[in-house]
Amino acid sequence: MPVLWIVLAVLGLGLIGYMVGRMRALGSAGGDTRQLHSLPNYYGWHAFMLTIVPALLVLAAWLLVAPNMIESRIGGALPDSAIADGSSRSLVMAETRRAAGAVDMALAQGKLDAEKVAALRSDFTDVTSLLKETGAVITSDISEPVLNAALDFRDMVRSSNLWMTIVVGALSIAGFGMAILRTDKDFRARNIVEGGIKVILILASTIAILTTVGIVLSMLFETSNFFEKYPWQKFFFGSSWAPEFRANADGSSRSELGMLPLLWGTLYISLVALLVAVPVGLFAAIYLSEYAGSKLRAVAKPMIEILAGIPTIVYGLFALITVGPLVRDWIAQPAGLGNSTNSVMTAGLVMGIMLIPFVSSLSDDIINAVPQTMRDGSFGLGATHSETIKQVVLPAALPGIVGAVLLAASRAIGETMIVVMGAGAAAAQFQDGLGAVINPFEAMTTVTVKIVSQLTGDTDFASPETLVAFALGLTLFVITLGLNVLALYIVRKYREQYE
Amino acid sequence: MTDATANTPTAPKQSKHAGSLFGANARTKKRNASEARFRAYGLTAVGIGVAALIMLMSSILSQGLPAFQQTFITLEVHLDAAKLDKSGERDIEAIKKVSTFGYAPLIKTALIAKNEALGIDAEALGISAKEMSAMISKEAAAQLRRFVIADPDRIGETVEFEFLASGRIDGYYKDRVTLESAERDSNVSPAQLHYADALKEGGALSTHFNWGFLTMADASENRPEAAGIGVAMIGSLYMMLIVLCLALPIGVAASIYLEEFAPKNWITDLIEVNISNLAAVPSIVFGILGLAIFINYAGLPQSAPIVGGLVLTLMTLPTIIISTRASLKSVPPSIRDAALGVGASKMQSVFHHVLPLAMPGILTGTIIGLAQALGETAPLMLIGMVAFVREFPAAPPEGFFDPASALPVQVYNWTTRADPAFVERASGAIIVLLIFLLCMNFLAILLRRRFERRW
Numbered sequence: 012m013p014v015l016w017i018v019l020a021v022l023g024l025g026l027i028g029y030m031v032g033r034m035r036a037l038g039s040a041g042g043d044t045r046q047l048h049s050l051p052n053y054y055g056w057h058a059f060m061l062t063i064v065p066a067l068l069v070l071a072a073w074l075l076v077a078p079n080m081i082e083s084r085i086g087g088a089l090p091d092s093a094i095a096d097g098s099s100r101s102l103v104m105a106e107t108r109r110a111a112g113a114v115d116m117a118l119a120q121g122k123l124d125a126e127k128v129a130a131l132r133s134d135f136t137d138v139t140s141l142l143k144e145t146g147a148v149i150t151s152d153i154s155e156p157v158l159n160a161a162l163d164f165r166d167m168v169r170s171s172n173l174w175m176t177i178v179v180g181a182l183s184i185a186g187f188g189m190a191i192l193r194t195d196k197d198f199r200a201r202n203i204v205e206g207g208i209k210v211i212l213i214l215a216s217t218i219a220i221l222t223t224v225g226i227v228l229s230m231l232f233e234t235s236n237f238f239e240k241y242p243w244q245k246f247f248f249g250s251s252w253a254p255e256f257r258a259n260a261d262g263s264s265r266s267e268l269g270m271l272p273l274l275w276g277t278l279y280i281s282l283v284a285l286l287v288a289v290p291v292g293l294f295a296a297i298y299l300s301e302y303a304g305s306k307l308r309a310v311a312k313p314m315i316e317i318l319a320g321i322p323t324i325v326y327g328l329f330a331l332i333t334v335g336p337l338v339r340d341w342i343a344q345p346a347g348l349g350n351s352t353n354s355v356m357t358a359g360l361v362m363g364i365m366l367i368p369f370v371s372s373l374s375d376d377i378i379n380a381v382p383q384t385m386r387d388g389s390f391g392l393g394a395t396h397s398e399t400i401k402q403v404v405l406p407a408a409l410p411g412i413v414g415a416v417l418l419a420a421s422r423a424i425g426e427t428m429i430v431v432m433g434a435g436a437a438a439a440q441f442q443d444g445l446g447a448v449i450n451p452f453e454a455m456t457t458v459t460v461k462i463v464s465q466l467t468g469d470t471d472f473a474s475p476e477t478l479v480a481f482a483l484g485l486t487l488f489v490i491t492l493g494l495n496v497l498a499l500y501i502v503r504k505y506r507e508q509y510e
Numbered sequence: 511m512t513d514a515t516a517n518t519p520t521a522p523k524q525s526k527h528a529g530s531l532f533g534a535n536a537r538t539k540k541r542n543a544s545e546a547r548f549r550a551y552g553l554t555a556v557g558i559g560v561a562a563l564i565m566l567m568s569s570i571l572s573q574g575l576p577a578f579q580q581t582f583i584t585l586e587v588h589l590d591a592a593k594l595d596k597s598g599e600r601d602i603e604a605i606k607k608v609s610t611f612g613y614a615p616l617i618k619t620a621l622i623a624k625n626e627a628l629g630i631d632a633e634a635l636g637i638s639a640k641e642m643s644a645m646i647s648k649e650a651a652a653q654l655r656r657f658v659i660a661d662p663d664r665i666g667e668t669v670e671f672e673f674l675a676s677g678r679i680d681g682y683y684k685d686r687v688t689l690e691s692a693e694r695d696s697n698v699s700p701a702q703l704h705y706a707d708a709l710k711e712g713g714a715l716s717t718h719f720n721w722g723f724l725t726m727a728d729a730s731e732n733r734p735e736a737a738g739i740g741v742a743m744i745g746s747l748y749m750m751l752i753v754l755c756l757a758l759p760i761g762v763a764a765s766i767y768l769e770e771f772a773p774k775n776w777i778t779d780l781i782e783v784n785i786s787n788l789a790a791v792p793s794i795v796f797g798i799l800g801l802a803i804f805i806n807y808a809g810l811p812q813s814a815p816i817v818g819g820l821v822l823t824l825m826t827l828p829t830i831i832i833s834t835r836a837s838l839k840s841v842p843p844s845i846r847d848a849a850l851g852v853g854a855s856k857m858q859s860v861f862h863h864v865l866p867l868a869m870p871g872i873l874t875g876t877i878i879g880l881a882q883a884l885g886e887t888a889p890l891m892l893i894g895m896v897a898f899v900r901e902f903p904a905a906p907p908e909g910f911f912d913p914a915s916a917l918p919v920q921v922y923n924w925t926t927r928a929d930p931a932f933v934e935r936a937s938g939a940i941i942v943l944l945i946f947l948l949c950m951n952f953l954a955i956l957l958r959r960r961f962e963r964r965w
Contacts, residue, residue: 205855205857208857212767215760215763216781217781218760218764219785219831220780220781220784222827223784223787229798230802232802233802291559293555294551294552294555294556295552295555295558298549298556302552303556311559320947321885321944322884322887323887325566325570328925332569332937364562364566395541395542395545400548421790422790424792426792462798462892463888463892467891467892481798487792487794488792488795491792
């Protein structure tokens with residue numbers, strides 16, 4: 012029975028439970044709701060919950076665990092002889108699954124019947140052509156062990172499904188019966204239902220933790236796989252990035268996967284971006300909160316904030332079709348510094364524009380939090396407006412502004428689309444000397460660009476060239492997390508408390 | 511009398527002021543100049559911000575608006591029964607066997623007939639029949655075939671069709687291709703452009719609004735004129751549906767717990783720190799999570815909206831939780847106290863009184879979170895959404911598992927292609943994306959204005 016139908020059946024039983032529970036509670040009170048402990052609906056919800064929750068939980072657990080168990084049992088039973096040279100257990104397993112699917116299709120199309128399926132084991136002829144006729148994707152000839160494994164696989168899946176249906180159905184009916192039996196006018200249905208709702212609320216709020224755990228675990232797992240195939244010293248301290256897809260004669264990889272060139276590109280582009288965003292954002296925030304009249308503020312503030320709502324792909328396209336050619340034609344080529352539309356400068360400038368609203372709105376909040384009395388005191392001593400800002404307001408707001416800059420830096424480091432479209436794909440070449448690495452008009456790639464390029468297209472999760480992306484991702488995660496935590500720490504530690 | 515002596519004309523001589531009190535001295539002038547400079551810096555910074563926005567918008571608009579216009583060539587095609595249905599039995603299976611190659615000659619014949627009707631001398635223009643039919647998109651034969659298969663009874667008739675002109679001809683009317691550039695281009699010749707002008711004069715070629723851009727699927731590298739954002743819009747819509755159905759209930763439930771029920775202990779602290787950190791995790795990391803967990807571990811299909819929706823849900827959750835908590839916090843405690851006072855349980859006071867009052871704020875935060883998710887690109891690239899998808903996904907729920915594209919990823923996809931016509935289409939798709947974002951943000955502002963309560 013398909014899973015959807017099981018779910019629908021359980022839900023249907025739950026609905027019946029709701030109505031029966033409600034009616035039974037009312038009946039036990041003789042139709043007088045004042046006699047009941049809880050409102051009638053709570054008795055209904057109680058029955059509904061008991062009917063569906065345990066059943067659906069078991070269903071979900073079963074669906075998560077059963078496929079893995081079946082795979083490992085079948086995979087373990089495959090004889091080593093069935094695994095051809097150059098193939099692997101997982102590939103043979105995939106073929107087994109396809110063969111099992113083809114048998115199912117043949118059954119559905121009437122090309123096979125139950126008896127013939129049983130006879131397939133002893134009568135092993137023309138199976139491949141028969142299964143290919145069904146339109147299933149079968150590439151190679153099916154060998155006897157694979158066919159037997161496929162048939163075992165089918166049997167186990169079917170019996171697992173049967174047992175799943177029985178267990179889930181039984182649980183649902185048991186829950187239903189228990190709820191109905193418990194329903195009585197003195198039964199505290201509301202407390203139970205509210206306890207159940209609270210559990211759901213708690214589960215929802217743990218999803219945030221689960222996400223973090225998922226991120227860390229998935230990256231740690233693949234990163235440790237990577238470090239088994241590639242030494243970690245060479246990854247963290249290697250000064251050359253040159254993935255090679257041809258392996259050496261002995262099968263070892265000849266790629267050089269040093270992280271430093273990518274990290275340099277990331278930091279360099281982020282630095283350019285911050286050099287644009289911090290002065291512009293900070294001055295804009297100061298002007299808008301200290302000087303601007305209400306009319307200018309009403310127009311300019313939303314316009315700058317619009318910049319924050321624009322998706323990064325738009326900035327990427329802007330870098331690609333407008334800023335890149337502009338920078339090349341007006342600065343890089345006349346000065347003889349480069350011929351590429353993709354450059355550190357292009358990506359940095361555009362990313363700087365993206366970060367302006369980020370810096371300005373954070374600084375704006377912080378500047379507004381400085382109390383007016385401090386400004387008035389400074390004015391009273393004869394300071395001009397700008398002197399007040401420079402010597403009173405900014406020092407008071409400094410921790411917050413530093414925090415904002417750190418958050419902006421973490422954004423810049425993790426930004427992907429702008430650098431994918433604006434910065435280029437060539438890693439910094441340290442061996443060509445310092446000049447090649449610090450020229451901002453040359454293309455330079457970043458950590459995020461390489462994560463994208465190593466993980467899109469055809470990926471082989473056994474090769475270090477693909478797995479390196481997880482190590483890069485983990486590094487990125489750690490750096491941005493560190494910056495965020497540092498920003499929060501600075502803001503909390505050095506924040507001035509005003510009444 | 512001391513007052514009088516102080517006011518004697520000798521007093522100013524002792525002060526530092528050399529001249530009149532009304533004239534500024536050098537130091538004051540310096541300070542005032544520095545004040546003016548400071549103001550000018552601030553104004554410049556605001557100006558830079560606004561100028562950047564205007565430049566960004568005008569660049570996208572000027573590049574993208576032409577994508578909504580397309581050049582079409584109108585032809586009267588004779589659906590020759592001898593070629594399309596040799597048996598003459600109008601058997602649909604037999605008709606389907608004729609491939610698009612069988613339809614191409616019909617178009618060529620129709621073009622030659624058009625020349626005669628308009629009195630265009632192809633030989634004088636120096637254009638061969640092959641070059642002429644190359645001016646019509648390769649999509650035209652497929653369009654013709656679809657028409658015939660949908661309506662086999664029209665075989666034998668002469669029907670008027672509007673075909674897409676090829677990308678280069680279209681570019682000629684959008685100033686992307688000129689007579690000079692055509693000399694150097696292997697895909698188009700000046701003779702073709704002259705011929706196109708002649709067709710335009712005769713009224714057979716026209717440029718007008720192209721609905722196909724919004725409804726058609728992506729097209730291959732060499733037919734940019736037929737590429738559209740239909741599949742991408744459906745993919746984005748599916749993902750937004752999934753995000754809305756998952757992120758809103760989960761986010762609201764989590765916020766209610768954290769704001770109303772959670773005891774103050776290290777577990778709740780941990781959850782709160784987690785949520786604020788998740789909001790700052792780079793989006794690409796969520797893509798890696800999706801690839802590792804949903805695709806590699808759980809075995810969900812690549813490029814499917816379900817995976818994209820799940821990844822975007824995890825990304826949107828922190829935004830929704832933060833804004834929901836803020837709006838729950840803004841409901842005054844007196845409401846809760848009043849509900850508890852008339853005998854409601856804690857749960858009832860929250861669900862019956864606090865939550866409805868906080869709803870406008872929650873919805874505003876949700877819409878803003880959805881708008882962010884709609885524009886997100888990087889994580890979707892990692893879960894295979896960059897694949898070339900030509901088939902429309904099925905209706906939900908099966909469609910959630912079919913391959914689809916997404917608007918921002920489609921934009922990226924087009925920018926990686928060589929033909930400049932795709933850059934125009936990428937900008938056009940961005941305009942559509944921005945219009946959606948504008949509508950969503952407008953809706954959020956409207957909700958806030960209409961329902962926001964000041965306590």
